[in-house]
Amino acid sequence: MQPALRLVRTGRDGNRPLLPGPAPRPAAVPAPGGSPHRDRAGRVLSVEGLSLAFGGTVAFAEIDLAVGAGEIHAVIGPNGAGKSSLINAITGLYAPQAGRVRIGAESFARVPAGRLAALGVARTFQNLALFTGLSVRDNVLAGLAAARRAGLGAQILGLPSARREARAHRDAAEAVIGRLGLGAVADRPAGSLPYGLQKRVELGRALVARPRLLLLDEPMAGMTATEKAEMTGFIRAARETSGAAIVLIEHDIGVVMRLSDRVTVLDHGRRIATGTPAEVQADPAVIAAYLGLADGDADGDAAADADTGAAAA
Numbered sequence: 494m495q496p497a498l499r500l501v502r503t504g505r506d507g508n509r510p511l512l513p514g515p516a517p518r519p520a521a522v523p524a525p526g527g528s529p530h531r532d533r534a535g536r537v538l539s540v541e542g543l544s545l546a547f548g549g550t551v552a553f554a555e556i557d558l559a560v561g562a563g564e565i566h567a568v569i570g571p572n573g574a575g576k577s578s579l580i581n582a583i584t585g586l587y588a589p590q591a592g593r594v595r596i597g598a599e600s601f602a603r604v605p606a607g608r609l610a611a612l613g614v615a616r617t618f619q620n621l622a623l624f625t626g627l628s629v630r631d632n633v634l635a636g637l638a639a640a641r642r643a644g645l646g647a648q649i650l651g652l653p654s655a656r657r658e659a660r661a662h663r664d665a666a667e668a669v670i671g672r673l674g675l676g677a678v679a680d681r682p683a684g685s686l687p688y689g690l691q692k693r694v695e696l697g698r699a700l701v702a703r704p705r706l707l708l709l710d711e712p713m714a715g716m717t718a719t720e721k722a723e724m725t726g727f728i729r730a731a732r733e734t735s736g737a738a739i740v741l742i743e744h745d746i747g748v749v750m751r752l753s754d755r756v757t758v759l760d761h762g763r764r765i766a767t768g769t770p771a772e773v774q775a776d777p778a779v780i781a782a783y784l785g786l787a788d789g790d791a792d793g794d795a796a797a798d799a800d801t802g803a804a805a806a
């Protein structure tokens with residue numbers, strides 16, 4: 494007899510229903526043409542056949558992923574599925590053994606981490622990676638360090654070009670600080686802020702360079718429901734104002750379903766589904782992965798439960 498299917502648990506966030514009903518989402522911002530940050534098909538990011546193993550441990554294998562300008566694309570999957578490793582490979586921290594990563598018009602076997610800013614890529618990390626002793630403002634400004642053109646000599650001498658650049662960077666940082674509602678804490682050390690605000694500062698540091706591709710590794714981990722709702726709004730606003738392509742790793746499936754245009758699901762390092770949130774939540778392989786069943790065990794009952802969004806406790 495088939496076990497009763499219970500669509501609960503999404504990972505480390507506890508007994509949250511896996512498949513909440515779909516919520517209306519704003520349409521993706523259409524891709525303007527002619528930018529060197531997109532390929533001819535309008536994709537900002539293409540991952541083709543990417544594989545990575547650590548010794549005998551497969552982090553992920555033969556992953557394909559394409560993300561267009563203005564698209565929010567969630568990558569989900571149970572713990573250890575390979576999500577963070579994939580982002581780390583896309584940003585050049587890890588060297589994949591096979592496959593290619595195409596960012597805009599350029600294709601790489603290993604993405605040059607030192608060129609990320611020039612490629613229009615910014616990211617946040619699963620664990621906070623702020624300069625805790627520096628102010629919020631200086632942390633956000635740090636997101637522009639790679640964009641600095643004026644040499645050290647020009648900065649020390651206070652040449653006009655260096656002063657102009659410093660002013661432009663300060664203005665950009667202030668604008669982001671304002672948009673993220675961080676004005677009241679801009680002079681405070683980042684490490685003194687509550688966790689949810691620190692995650693917001695990290696988003697600000699990534700946004701200030703106006704990336705074409707933004708990779709967010711669990712931006713809402715450890716947040717309260719209110720903080721998650723605020724962060725959801727900030728991510729959506731970032732997409733709408735910048736048209737950036739956003740790759741989002743998130744364990745809260747409710748957030749994923751509300752925020753994403755498309756979803757890719759990994760399980761044990763393999764891509765088992767890609768589609769709209771509605772398509773993915775009805776996919777028997779996805780349901781089976783979250784239930785810990787083998788693919789072959791997923792039957793019509795699972796699909797039927799997914800269709801109705803049933804979440805039997």
Ligand SMILES: Nc1ncnc2c1ncn2[C@@H]1O[C@H](COP(=O)(O)OP(=O)(O)OP(=O)(O)O)[C@@H](O)[C@H]1O
Binds near residue numbers: 574579
């Ligand atoms: N630096 C590393 N050295 C060795 N193994 C690693 C390393 N990074 C990841 N792995 C392994 O690769 C696999 C995928 O891990 P990864 O952290 O990418 O999964 P994840 O889906 O992001 O998990 P989580 O949701 O728990 O963050 C796991 O088996 C993990 O132990």
